[in-house]
Every structure is written in structure tokens, then in C-alpha cells.
Amino acid sequence: MSLVLQLLMNGLIAGAIYALVASGFSLIYSTNKFVHFAHGSAVAVSAYFLYLLFSMFNFEFFLSVFLVILFAGAFGLLMDKAVYSQLRKRKASGLILLIASIALLILFESLILLFFGADVKTINLIKVEKGLEFFGAIITPLQIVIIVTSIVLLALLFVFMKRTKLGKAMRAVSDNKDVAEIMGISSTKIFAWSFVIGSAVAGVAGILIGLEQNLEPTMGTNLMIKGFTGAIIGGVGSVPGAILGSFLLGLAENFGIWFLPSGYKDAIAFVILFIFLIFRPQGILGIKKQGDKQAGA
């Protein structure tokens, strides 16, 4: 019984982390309609920036957090302005943008490797504490913070999309860009805003993951694959779907190692990704659109 609870708990923690990555990614996808793989580098760069400010320059923790989130938003905007909007001007297809985003992901991964080295870094904010026990499952205070923060943040994101003017404009562009433009919404601005907000969420993800795990240069790629898989399972372009999918993925991975050696944890994610891309590319919550599959053809 306690094993089931422990796996459930681990699954929820993993799911919360994936959800933080996936929700920003999904937000960007919903308006921009292309797969922004370099979202993973926004997470990794934020985590390293926190390390730089907090552990190397000894900034105050909350000031560092604030600066990191700001930095992450600016980082997203920069990627959009320097690369994606240039490509979009030339009416490049989603496929070209995808290739560009993979190039960006590798570019920043290599830059981190160059400046910080291949060895893992740790941000020593919290001393290793004895986990708390819940019905036989062990969870650390930080992990509770991660789950709570992600739920609060995702709820805020949800309210933002539903209630605010900008959120509504984003949904309008995501629904039908041309009609939204007729209504006076500048799609270029909305694209840029979704990069800012999506990447700021990635910044929060980077901070929490940086506190929970070690930092390594490849973390962006690894997290992106998981976040992306979560987004695909839930329905790409739907933020609630991405969150649902991420939690399902976290649980599937952690319960999967009941049957398989733990090394196959990653393989489980890839197999699920593959199955969903083939049989249900619109995901669980996604709505199948005619022409979606034809994108880029």
C-alpha cells in the first residue's frame, strides 16, 4: 500500500514539473502554431541564471527569483524577435520553425556547457531535510512547495487566459488568426506576448527544478521531451490539456517502473509520445481540426 502511495506521490511531483514545462510550451504553441523546442532551453537557462545570481553572486533569494522570471520572459521575447519572427516574415512553414527551434535548443545547451562546464551544479538553498511521511509515502517540504506552486501558477494561467483582455486576445489568435486580425488584434504582438508569458512560466519551472534537482547542461532537452510529450498527450495547444497530460505522463512513468527496470522510465515517455502522435495526434482534450495533419505539407 505504501509503495502505491509513494509511486503516486513521485508521479505527482514529476507531473507537476512536467506540467510547468508543458503549460508554457502549450501556450506558445496555441498562438504560434509551431513546436517551440527551444522552450526547454528557456527552462535550463533560467535554472543556470538562478545558480549564477544566487549561488555565485550571493544575491538575495527572492530578488534572484524575481530577476530570473524577468530574464526568462526577455529571453523568450529575444528568441521570437531574433529568429522566429524573421522566419515568419518569409512565411516559413511550421517545419522550418521546428528545425530552427531544435537548432536554438542545441545552441543554448552548448553555450551552457561552454560557460558552466559539464559537471552538475546544485543550488544549496535548502539543506537536505528528512522527508515528511504521509500514510507511509515520503515527501520533502520542497516537493510540497513544487506541487503547490505549480497548481497555483497553473490556476493563475488559466484565469489569465479566460478573464483578462490579453488572454482573450491570445485565445482569439489561437482560434483564428485572420479573423482576430480583422477585429484589430495585432497577431505579431500576441505572438510576442505568448513568448514572454510562456517563457516566464518556463522561468518558474527552471527555478523549482533547479532547487529540486541538479543542474546539468542537457536538462533543457530532457525536460522539453517530457513537457512536449505531456502536451501532446493532453492535446497540444490546449493549456489545461497540457497540464492533464503532464500529470498522466508523470504517473505513467512512475507506475511503469513497477513492471520495467527503472532505466526504461524515459523509454516509457517516448513510446507514449509515439503512440499518441500516430493514433491521436490531437491528444486527449484537443479537437481534431481538418488540415491540422496537413500542416507544413
Added chain:
Amino acid sequence: MIEAYLIHLAILICIYIILSISLQLSMGFTGLFNFGHIAFYCTGAYVSALLALNGFPFWVCLIAAGIISAVFGIVLAFPTNKLKGDYLALATLGFSFVIYAIALNWVELTRGPLGLPGIPKPELLGFVFSDNLAFLGLAAILALISYLVIKRVVVSPFGRVLESIRDDELASKTLAKKTFRVKCYSLALSAFFAGIAGSLYASYITFIDPSSFTLLQLIPILAIVIIGGLASLEGTIIAAIIIVLLPEPLRFIGFPSSVVGPARQIIYALLLLIILLFRPKGIDGKIELE
């Protein structure tokens, strides 16, 4: 000394040429944006290495590597038949992650992260290609054969069917072309040569581990294909030479290898971005990268 270094680079160029012109067949000529090419390369390398370590002669390893990779190509063609554009790219990328995870985790077969050391050098008709110059001869001949076969395929009527699928699959279906079967052949042939490249790589380096087959390795190959220009074999060969040689001066400036590795990736990634931004047709692209 400098000679040995140049021979080493020339061998790498040959391997990259085989790898990228075979990707060009599926990507440039058939329009299948296959990001799983690394998976075929990986399969070929592992099949060849495992057979060679169990005492099979080189030609068996080489052909088996090609054939098993081709089978994987057909296996991949079935589920991805209906997918297009970025969905196809992502599904094939997912496939390459699965292959990587298997190479990493099937420890009984692949020794996982420890890799397979001591892969014997190729031996044909009693002649051992232990000398790098001899190996270069072998690699060059295989690269030439790959080029001639793929060239022959793309100029044939079959090649025109491939290009018609790329340009308009529905229209070629209307002309009673069995597009699925044709795509299968294209992917299988492309995977076959990727497997050959993998086999050459394994027997040249004599050591393989899963880290040689990650997303990082996809970038130079994609860069070669896009810089060379879609549907241009000659452009691809020039691009392969450029991509292999471009980061080499870094060594002479005297950077430590911990800098050269990431710097090489940075150069590839930047080059890919620059090409996409400023010259999407590449050196000699026959079709617009859309």
C-alpha cells in the same frame, strides 16, 4: 602526423556523405521529413558491431547492418504513413528517442552506457583494413557506391514518382501511383544506407556507445542536408565537406577539448539558423524549403 589527421577527416567526410545523401533521398526527394535518421545509423552501428564481435566477417556485418536498418525503415513507414510535415518530423524524432533508450537500457545486448569496445577492423578477402589509408579507400568506395545508387534511383522514373509524392501526394495517387509502397521503398533505401554508414563508423572508431546517437548528432546531419539544398546530391556532398572541416581550425587555435566539443555544436547550430534565415535554398537546392 598531419597526414594521419587529414585521412581521419576524409574518412569522417565519407561517413557523413553516406549518411546525408541517404537522408536527402527521404527528405529532399520524397519530402518525408524524417528526423529519425540517427536511429537507423544507430541500428546499423549496433548490428554491425555485435555481429563483428561475435566473429562474423565484415561483409556480413555491413550488409546485415543495412538490411536490419532497412527493415526498421519499413517498420517506421507503416505507422507514419498518414503523417505529414511537423507531425511526421516529431513522430520520427520520437522513434529515434525510443531506439536510443533501447540502446541505453538493453544492457544484456548493448552493454548500455558502457558501450561496445574492441570492434574489429574490417577484413575483406583476407585483407585487414587496419591502416587508416586503406580504410579511407574502403569508405570512399562505399560513399561512391551510395552516391551512384541514390543518383541512379532519383533520376529513374521511380525517382520522379518520389518527387511527385513530395510535391503533391494526392495528385500522384490519382495517377494510380501506390504512394505508400513508394514511400516505404524510399524510407527503406534511405535507412539501408544509414545502416551502412553506421557499420562503417562502428568499425572505424572500434567503439560505440549510445551517446553517439543523440539529438546532438542530428544537428550536423540536418545542417548538411539543408545547407546542401533539398533534392541536391552534389550540394549535399559539398555541404558534408564544409560541415566536417569547419570546426577543425578550433583545434589549432589550441582550445582544450572541453571547449572544442560545445564550440563545434554552437557552430553547427548557428550555421543552421543562418541558412534558415538567409538562404533557405542552401547551396544548390532544387526546391524551396517551405
